[in-house]
Amino acid sequence: xxxxxxxxxxxxxxxxxxxxxxxxxxxxxxxxxxxxxxxxxxxxxxxxxxxxxxxxxxxxxxxxxxxxxxxxxxxxxxxxxxxxxxxxxxxxxxxxxxxxxxxxxxxxxxxxxxxxxxxxxxxxxxxxxxxxxxxxxxxxxxxxxxxxxxxxxxxxxxxxxxxxxxxxxxxxxxxxxxxxxxxxxxxxxxx
Numbered sequence: 306x307x308x309x310x311x312x313x314x315x316x317x318x319x320x321x322x323x324x325x326x327x328x329x330x331x332x333x334x335x336x337x338x339x340x341x342x343x344x345x346x347x348x349x350x351x352x353x354x355x356x357x358x359x360x361x362x363x364x365x366x367x368x369x370x371x372x373x374x375x376x377x378x379x380x381x382x383x384x385x386x387x388x389x390x391x392x393x394x395x396x397x398x399x400x401x402x403x404x405x406x407x408x409x410x411x412x413x414x415x416x417x418x419x420x421x422x423x424x425x426x427x428x429x430x431x432x433x434x435x436x437x438x439x440x441x442x443x444x445x446x447x448x449x450x451x452x453x454x455x456x457x458x459x460x461x462x463x464x465x466x467x468x469x470x471x472x473x474x475x476x477x478x479x480x481x482x483x484x485x486x487x488x489x490x491x492x493x494x495x496x
Contacts, residue, residue: 307469312461319452321461322487329487334450334464336477341467343445343478347433350441352384354403360388361401363414369421370399376424379431385417410440442478 310323310330321332365373373380374389384405390398405412416434423432433441450456450464468474468483476482 307465307474310465312458312465315456315461318455321456321464323465324490327490329490330484331487332464332468332484333477333481334454334456334461335452336481337464337468337474337483338449339442339445339477339479340474340483341464341471342449343441344471346441346445347438351382352405352407352437354381354384354386355406356386356403357401362397363399363401363417364396365399365421367395368425369418370395372421372424372428373399373417375428376420379424379429380417380420382431383416383420383433383437384412385420405437407440410436412436438478445478 306325310325313322313324313329315334316322316331319334321334321337323330323332373387377387377389380387384403384407385401386403388400388402390400401414401417405416412434416436419434420432423434424430450460456464474483
């Protein structure tokens with residue numbers, strides 16, 4: 306219902322005051338923009354892989370090999386690539402040929418193990434290793450509207466519409482709430 310909110314204004318160059326029916330809300334402009342930017346990075350970023358000179362054996366247990374082989378596309382979107390030899394012995398079927406790198410972030414076998422664990426619970430569902438999430442959170446923070454930035458009505462409206470687009474707009478990736486309920490005007494005394 307963010308698109309239906311009436312914009313009251315900006316407070317202290319860091320917060321937006323809105324009204325929905327008789328309820329007043331305060332929205333953290335930085336946390337809100339950060340959450341949207343983070344979700345867009347999560348959805349749309351395909352990490353580039355750095356090819357290894359020599360393929361690396363992973364010696365994964367049979368169940369882990371199977372999970373990995375059934376979710377190759379998710380691993381590729383995360384920047385990992387593998388050579389698969391289905392005729393090889395179990396625990397020798399998968400070799401790592403490419404690792405994701407991004408500026409000063411590098412990833413490795415522990416990130417593969419984490420992805421396998423996540424995909425064991427939710428096969429086929431796009432997920433990211435926690436270190437990739439940390440990298441995206443850091444990038445989202447740096448590119449978001451900062452506290453101290455004056456916003457005009459159209460910029461505020463854009464932030465509200467972005468909140469409408471994402472599934473869980475309630476907290477930034479670092480856990481800070483994006484908004485709080487201030488008051489219900491019907492409950493405020495008229496005295």
